[in-house]
Amino acid sequence: MDWRGRRTSSNVDDRRSRRTTRSPGGFGGGVPRGGMGLPFPMSGRMLVIIVLIAVLYGIFGGGLSNMFSADQPAPTTPASDEDALFASTVLAMTEDVWGEIFAASNSRYIEPQMVIFSGQTESGCGFASAQMGPFYCPADSTIYIDLTFFQELSERFGAPGEYARAYVIAHEVGHHVQNLLGITDEMARLRDRVSQQEYNQYSVRLELQADYLAGVFTHYIQNEGILEEGDVEAAMRAANQIGDDRIQRETQGRVSPDSFTHGTSEQRMRWFLKGFESGDLSDGDTFSIPFDDL
Numbered sequence: 001m002d003w004r005g006r007r008t009s010s011n012v013d014d015r016r017s018r019r020t021t022r023s024p025g026g027f028g029g030g031v032p033r034g035g036m037g038l039p040f041p042m043s044g045r046m047l048v049i050i051v052l053i054a055v056l057y058g059i060f061g062g063g064l065s066n067m068f069s070a071d072q073p074a075p076t077t078p079a080s081d082e083d084a085l086f087a088s089t090v091l092a093m094t095e096d097v098w099g100e101i102f103a104a105s106n107s108r109y110i111e112p113q114m115v116i117f118s119g120q121t122e123s124g125c126g127f128a129s130a131q132m133g134p135f136y137c138p139a140d141s142t143i144y145i146d147l148t149f150f151q152e153l154s155e156r157f158g159a160p161g162e163y164a165r166a167y168v169i170a171h172e173v174g175h176h177v178q179n180l181l182g183i184t185d186e187m188a189r190l191r192d193r194v195s196q197q198e199y200n201q202y203s204v205r206l207e208l209q210a211d212y213l214a215g216v217f218t219h220y221i222q223n224e225g226i227l228e229e230g231d232v233e234a235a236m237r238a239a240n241q242i243g244d245d246r247i248q249r250e251t252q253g254r255v256s257p258d259s260f261t262h263g264t265s266e267q268r269m270r271w272f273l274k275g276f277e278s279g280d281l282s283d284g285d286t287f288s289i290p291f292d293d294l
């Protein structure tokens with residue numbers, strides 16, 4: 001991927017060297033932009049978060065102090081600075097591509113924010129930790145990423161290569177596009193109306209569409225001459241390695257399709273490739289196809 005020297009994004013909030021726990025000024029850099037999603041004062045919110053974490057991790061009596069051991073600013077390293085530059089450059093590419101696609105249909109693309117953090121941070125969707133992997137929070141239109149995920153992607157998931165990383169960012173930006181198109185709101189409305197199993201199927205549709213949108217992005221940057229040999233394969237490999245079936249087989253030793261939320265490896269690769277080959281949003285309606293044909 002020919003990314004060096006290209007424009008970086010102005011929408012990146014690099015929190016790696018900041019405190020991630022509560023300080024007299026509130027969260028160090030932890031207040032989500034946009035001011036949405038904060039129904040109660042920060043102090044109450046913090047308490048709820050701590051209790052939630054304690055319950056989730058069963059750490060009552062186990063020592064809360066361990067949870068916040070990352071109290072000291074984490075030093076950045078040349079390697080992680082390189083990763084941050086890469087993430088910012090890819091984000092800028094998505095801004096250009098989606099800006100162009102939206103403009104072509106006479107609408108304006110509102111750019112997402114990206115928060116780069118180390119260990120843990122606060123998001124518009126609650127507490128964020130590196131263990132959660134990169135995610136998009138619709139409440140503050142922000143992508144949250146701890147860059148150690150890049151290393152994990154290549155070492156733990158066996159998906160090396162720059163474009164595997166770019167695909168992950170493009171997938172999260174895909175969720176932002178879905179948010180702008182109103183699809184995320186539609187999903188939120190369904191949550192209380194359908195069974196868990198049905199909701200999981202909608203989730204699979206949403207995720208495969210985000211893969212499709214990552215493919216559409218890839219189509220555009222190929223036309224710009226940014227892609228290099230092996231890039232599409234690197235993204236396909238990443239899509240393959242993070243399919244629900246593969247991850248379940250590795251972590252649980254068995255596969256239970258009812259609990260899939262992202263789609264199988266085969267589906268993820270296929271929808272990414274479909275977006276890459278088509279480059280057209282109208283071919284990416286994963287919601288109107290019978291579930292078994294996805």
Ligand SMILES: [Zn+2]
Pocket residue numbers: 171172175207210
């Ligand atoms: Zn996703």
